[in-house]
Amino acid sequence: MRYYSTNNRNLRVSLKEAIIKGIADDKGLFMPEHIATLPASFYTNIENFSLQEMSFEVAKAFFGEDIEHDALKKIVYESLNFPIPLVQLDTNIHILELFHGPTLAFKDIGARFMARVLAYFTKDQNEEIIVLAATSGDTGSAVANGFLGVPGIKVGILYPKNKVSAIQEKQFTTLGKNITAFEVDGTFDDCQRMVKQAFTDDKLRQQVNLTSANSINLARLLPQAFYHFWGYAQLKDKTRNPILCVPSGNFGNITSALIAKRMGLPIQHFIAATNINDVVPQYLKTAVYEPRPSVQTIANAMDVGDPSNFARILDLYNTSHFAITKDISGATYSDKTISATIAEVYHRLGYLLDPHGAVAYTALKRALRGTNDQGYFIGTAHPAKFKESVEEIIGEEIVIPERLQSFLKGEKKNIEISTEYSAFRDILLNH
Numbered sequence: 001m002r003y004y005s006t007n008n009r010n011l012r013v014s015l016k017e018a019i020i021k022g023i024a025d026d027k028g029l030f031m032p033e034h035i036a037t038l039p040a041s042f043y044t045n046i047e048n049f050s051l052q053e054m055s056f057e058v059a060k061a062f063f064g065e066d067i068e069h070d071a072l073k074k075i076v077y078e079s080l081n082f083p084i085p086l087v088q089l090d091t092n093i094h095i096l097e098l099f100h101g102p103t104l105a106f107k108d109i110g111a112r113f114m115a116r117v118l119a120y121f122t123k124d125q126n127e128e129i130i131v132l133a134a135t136s137g138d139t140g141s142a143v144a145n146g147f148l149g150v151p152g153i154k155v156g157i158l159y160p161k162n163k164v165s166a167i168q169e170k171q172f173t174t175l176g177k178n179i180t181a182f183e184v185d186g187t188f189d190d191c192q193r194m195v196k197q198a199f200t201d202d203k204l205r206q207q208v209n210l211t212s213a214n215s216i217n218l219a220r221l222l223p224q225a226f227y228h229f230w231g232y233a234q235l236k237d238k239t240r241n242p243i244l245c246v247p248s249g250n251f252g253n254i255t256s257a258l259i260a261k262r263m264g265l266p267i268q269h270f271i272a273a274t275n276i277n278d279v280v281p282q283y284l285k286t287a288v289y290e291p292r293p294s295v296q297t298i299a300n301a302m303d304v305g306d307p308s309n310f311a312r313i314l315d316l317y318n319t320s321h322f323a324i325t326k327d328i329s330g331a332t333y334s335d336k337t338i339s340a341t342i343a344e345v346y347h348r349l350g351y352l353l354d355p356h357g358a359v360a361y362t363a364l365k366r367a368l369r370g371t372n373d374q375g376y377f378i379g380t381a382h383p384a385k386f387k388e389s390v391e392e393i394i395g396e397e398i399v400i401p402e403r404l405q406s407f408l409k410g411e412k413k414n415i416e417i418s419t420e421y422s423a424f425r426d427i428l429l430n431h
């Protein structure tokens with residue numbers, strides 16, 4: 001299959017090129033030329049698959065022409081080697097818990113899949129590939145752990161000094177092997193600028209193979225569709241099509257769900273839930289897309305002022321605001337409502353939401369009020385990843401899962417750099 005650029009549908013490349021490049025030469029995002037509808041037999045059997053079997057069926061629809069089936073099966077089975085339960089909260093509300101992977105966030109799935117696909121496409125290449133990622137927390141840990149020990153690939157994580165939580169920092173600075181953490185004496189925006197500068201540095205790119213591991217990369221985006229099918233499959237009552245609510249930052253997660261709908265997944269309606277960084281909910285309301293600088297909130301993985309995957313949503317709907325709003329509504333909540341929701345759900349149901357899940361829970365609850373509909377939302381991170389804020393909200397200490405504890409024991413190793421690009425560039429050249 002070929003993949004086109006959202007800036008020019010005639011600019012088409014192979015899957016291998018789309019994944020190694022990450023972004024098109026004209027700075028557009030890659031989209032699949034065809035989105036195949038899954039056969040009726042898939043849907044009649046949907047409750048009989050395991051997570052891995054189901055994901056492999058979906059993976060074949062995307063990648064079956066470009067990756068041999070045996071290799072693809074291995075990639076899928078290795079990437080999804082942890083459970084993704086759907087847990088009922090209220091009678092009509094469920095959470096799809098995507099935080100049982102190595103770093104306890106949904107990004108594990110895309111990162112683990114991308115690492116293996118990239119290794120598959122570069123295995124015969126004797127040149128090393130360098131994956132760069134700027135992070136404010138979760139992306140760094142998922143990417144570093146996903147790519148740990150993958151042959152032929154080195155990873156550089158750039159993070160702002162004193163601006164990520166202690167647990168998050170440990171998750172990407174203690175791994176060693178092919179992972180290098182760069183502690184930048186600046187802000188997240190500085191980290192992102194330095195990474196972007198490296199990608200547009202043609203001279204540098206002639207000497208080192210660079211790729212990016214955020215959700216602009218298709219190999220991270222598309223595998224996220226697997227679990228949207230899996231969430232639906234686990235719903236007991238399939239007589240009414242559910243509403244799916246996704247807590248959104250760069251809008252990769254919800255884009256993969258919209259692609260799943262194109263493949264026939266019977267979702268009635270989508271809710272894009274955000275914190276006060278509500279550029280997309282505003283667009284849905286007004287038809288005007290106005291990016292603006294992000295504001296810090298307690299749901300910090302969604303502090304995004306110009307979501308990178310918005311271009312893909314426009315492309316999927318041929319830029320029709322009418323068509324987009326038929327499928328998607330927006331919802332936006334302040335830190336105050338997020339805190340109140342965490343406390344309310346914890347005391348009423350004994351279930352601890354993380355700040356991102358709390359945004360989605362509230363949005364879904366309001367949408368379902370007074371209807372007979374049901375829905376599920378995406379639990380993107382384990383609450384222990386936001387220990388400080390969550391403990392303050394519920395006024396209790398929480399238990400840190402063993403997997404997070406073990407990161408805390410590791411020894412932090414990093415390279416301290418300034419925000420000056422040329423020094424970072426020299427390190428890349430001498431990798």
Ligand SMILES: *Cc1c(COP(=O)(O)O)cnc(C)c1O
Nearest residue numbers: 248249250251252253301380381
């Ligand atoms: C990355 C992230 C999000 C946002 O996901 P997008 O695909 O960027 O919309 C939401 N919650 C958590 C915990 C995240 O780490």
